[in-house]
Amino acid sequence: MLAMRHISKVFRTDLIETHALRDFSLEVAEGEFVAVTGPSGSGKTTFLNVAGLLEGFDTGTYHLDGVDTNGLSDDARSRLRNEKIGFIFQSFNLIPDLDIFDNVDVPLRYRRMKAAERRERITSALDLVGLASRAHHLPSQLSGGQQQRVAIARAIAGDPKFLLADEPTGNLDSLMARQVMDLLEQINEMGTTIVLVTHDPELARRAQRNVQVIDGQVSDFRPYEPHAQPATFAAAAAG
Amino acid sequence: MITQDIRPILSALLRNRTGAVLVALQVAIALAVLVNAVYIVKQRVDKIGRPTGVDIGNIIVIDTIGFGAGYDHMATVRDDLGWLRSQPGVRAATVVSQIPLSGSGSSNRLFKTPEAKGEGVPMNYFLLDDSGVDALGVKLAAGRKFRQEEILPEDPTFNQPVPSMIVTRALAKSLFGTDNAIGKVAYDALGRPVTVTGVIEHMQGSWVDWDKLDHVGLLPRQPSGPNATYLVRTEAGRRNAISKLAEEHLSASNARRVVQHVRPLDYYRNRSYQSDRNIAIFLVAVTALLACVTALGIFALATFNVNVRTRQIGTRRAVGARKVDVVRYFMVENWLITTGGVLLGAALALGVGYSLSRAYELPRLDLYYLVGGVVALWALGQAAAWQPARRAARIAPSVATRTV
Numbered sequence: 001m002l003a004m005r006h007i008s009k010v011f012r013t014d015l016i017e018t019h020a021l022r023d024f025s026l027e028v029a030e031g032e033f034v035a036v037t038g039p040s041g042s043g044k045t046t047f048l049n050v051a052g053l054l055e056g057f058d059t060g061t062y063h064l065d066g067v068d069t070n071g072l073s074d075d076a077r078s079r080l081r082n083e084k085i086g087f088i089f090q091s092f093n094l095i096p097d098l099d100i101f102d103n104v105d106v107p108l109r110y111r112r113m114k115a116a117e118r119r120e121r122i123t124s125a126l127d128l129v130g131l132a133s134r135a136h137h138l139p140s141q142l143s144g145g146q147q148q149r150v151a152i153a154r155a156i157a158g159d160p161k162f163l164l165a166d167e168p169t170g171n172l173d174s175l176m177a178r179q180v181m182d183l184l185e186q187i188n189e190m191g192t193t194i195v196l197v198t199h200d201p202e203l204a205r206r207a208q209r210n211v212q213v214i215d216g217q218v219s220d221f222r223p224y225e226p227h228a229q230p231a232t233f234a235a236a237a238a239g
Numbered sequence: 240m241i242t243q244d245i246r247p248i249l250s251a252l253l254r255n256r257t258g259a260v261l262v263a264l265q266v267a268i269a270l271a272v273l274v275n276a277v278y279i280v281k282q283r284v285d286k287i288g289r290p291t292g293v294d295i296g297n298i299i300v301i302d303t304i305g306f307g308a309g310y311d312h313m314a315t316v317r318d319d320l321g322w323l324r325s326q327p328g329v330r331a332a333t334v335v336s337q338i339p340l341s342g343s344g345s346s347n348r349l350f351k352t353p354e355a356k357g358e359g360v361p362m363n364y365f366l367l368d369d370s371g372v373d374a375l376g377v378k379l380a381a382g383r384k385f386r387q388e389e390i391l392p393e394d395p396t397f398n399q400p401v402p403s404m405i406v407t408r409a410l411a412k413s414l415f416g417t418d419n420a421i422g423k424v425a426y427d428a429l430g431r432p433v434t435v436t437g438v439i440e441h442m443q444g445s446w447v448d449w450d451k452l453d454h455v456g457l458l459p460r461q462p463s464g465p466n467a468t469y470l471v472r473t474e475a476g477r478r479n480a481i482s483k484l485a486e487e488h489l490s491a492s493n494a495r496r497v498v499q500h501v502r503p504l505d506y507y508r509n510r511s512y513q514s515d516r517n518i519a520i521f522l523v524a525v526t527a528l529l530a531c532v533t534a535l536g537i538f539a540l541a542t543f544n545v546n547v548r549t550r551q552i553g554t555r556r557a558v559g560a561r562k563v564d565v566v567r568y569f570m571v572e573n574w575l576i577t578t579g580g581v582l583l584g585a586a587l588a589l590g591v592g593y594s595l596s597r598a599y600e601l602p603r604l605d606l607y608y609l610v611g612g613v614v615a616l617w618a619l620g621q622a623a624a625w626q627p628a629r630r631a632a633r634i635a636p637s638v639a640t641r642t643v
């Protein structure tokens with residue numbers, strides 16, 4: 001379904017090379033709900049960007065839904081993103097000048113769908129997140145939790161196989177975070193594969209599988225504990 | 240496909256319209272000025288480019304003046320013309336009373352009957368000799384050139400009538416209602432007859448702003464002194480060399496006569512159209528400047544929009560926009576803004592054109608100019624937005640996750 005093997009990715013700036021991913025291997029099966037945790041700067045977002053075809057990588061192979069993503073053109077990557085992947089961002093990333101309806105419409109238009117089908121999908125996606133009545137509000141007229149639910153509606157309206165979420169609850173209070181998590185579980189139960197990056201161990205525990213990223217590598221050694229000693233991490237990384 | 244894209248672009252634009260409205264206003268003003276300026280420039284250029292009827296590129300004008308008691312005008316003119324006509328490369332030379340297209344000239348009125356009733360027909364006349372037609376290079380349509388024996392000295396007291404004349408078709412038409420005028424007789428204000436012996440196709444007279452510029456008559460007379468002005472028509476390409484030669488010779492050949500100017504006839508025409516040319520140049524400069532400023536405004540707005548929407552563009556890319564979709568977004572948005580501007584500008588242009596045409600008695604603005612102006616501003620807008628749109632397309636999709 002999603003298979004990364006020996007991926008490495010280096011960010012080069014004038015002064016330093018950052019090995020954001022090194023020999024990174026991970027498989028996610030269809031229908032899974034995987035939570036990715038790890039310390040700040042460990043490479044979680046980089047992994048998600050590579051997985052979501054937002055960024056390329058230097059070495060290794062990555063198959064997405066059976067497609068080898070190596071050497072795909074920019075347009076082909078855009079199309080794969082549009083058809084197979086739904087993104088949920090920490091800061092929602094709704095378009096402030098478009099109302100809720102038009103925001104959910106954005107990826108559907110890039111798919112050149114007919115107006116009637118778009119309308120149907122938008123309505124049912126908004127129904128699912130409980131915001132159908134707000135279709136013609138602007139994002140600024142909604143609370144943070146509501147905005148994130150709109151973003152979820154946008155992500156699922158195109159019926160993607162994968163949902164990639166980078167700390168979707170990072171900007172929400174715990175009640176709203178739980179609501180968003182409920183929604184993600186519901187979507188997962190309907191068959192969508194979800195990869196969720198989070199700092200919140202409570203949320204991570206609700207996923208079927210936890211993957212910990214340390215220093216650009218998957219570490220299945222032990223679940224991430226925010227209170228763990230740095231020395232333990234060093235040992236874990238070395239082991 | 241494009242029209243499907245327009246609705247959300249337009250609603251986003253309308254929710255955030257301050258900059259767009261300002262740029263649209265700028266486009267509107269640019270269109271109004273552009274269209275009217277181009278129209279006026281076109282008129283001036285047409286005016287300057289009217290056919291002169293004379294061999295304008297190959298004629299030298301020599302201006303001389305005699306002085307002192309010992310100056311013999313008739314003999315000097317005879318000698319000068321004799322020398323000029325004998326030069327290789329000279330096709331013809333005549334002495335003339337006024338310089339065509341120079342802004343100074345003479346006119347009188349002709350009448351259809353000896354009673355000289357009514358307004359009469361104005362005639363801008365030139366006194367010249369039997370080489371006059373050839374020296375001007377005008378085309379004889381009917382009749383004949385002057386004969387040598389017709390050429391008498393000018394009578395400054397006007398007591399002696401002029402029996403024959405050569406007229407332009409335009410003057411013949413005004414006088415007789417037909418340009419088939421050979422043998423027809425007109426009368427001067429004193430009722431003295433003058434018979435048309437030749438008709439020339441076309442010739443512009445003295446004053447380029449006069450609406451009867453082509454009402455020209457040639458009279459067989461040698462202008463009196465002490466001024467003598469010669470028109471010398473050369474073979475193509477010989478004008479400048481012969482000018483130099485003539486200036487040298489005439490300056491030295493007669494101690495009682497000075498050569499004031501030796502200039503191409505072009506010089507006088509250009510001088511007459513100076514203000515027309517200045518207006519045209521000024522309007523072209525203003526219009527070009529305005530176009531630059533407008534393009535800059537469009538460019539600045541597009542650049543600003545790209546900058547404030549960096550995250551939005553990244554997000555669009557992340558959810559599936561191709562680069563070309565991003566470019567198209569900004570091009571369509573820009574097109575909407577310019578279109579708003581040109582609609583307003585078209586109304587403005589028609590209004591300005593209408594009041595200009597009333598105030599200055601200019602003909603009304605041609606709609607083709609408006610259509611051309613609209614197309615030009617659309618193109619200008621798209622060109623100005625192109626670079627920012629391309630820059631927008633280069634924004635990485637990862638901006639969506641990387642910026643907080």
Ligand SMILES: Nc1ncnc2c1ncn2[C@@H]1O[C@H](COP(=O)(O)OP(=O)(O)OP(=O)(O)O)[C@@H](O)[C@H]1O
Nearest residue numbers: 011012013018020039040041042043044045046047
């Ligand atoms: N565009 C970039 N240029 C240079 N270095 C980068 C760039 N993006 C990320 N990095 C570096 O790559 C490493 C991994 O970053 P990444 O954003 O993947 O971490 P993260 O696990 O998502 O951290 P956080 O939990 O704080 O979001 C970091 O050291 C970061 O500084």
Ligand SMILES: [Mg+2]
Nearest residue numbers: 044045046166
């Ligand atoms: Mg991150």
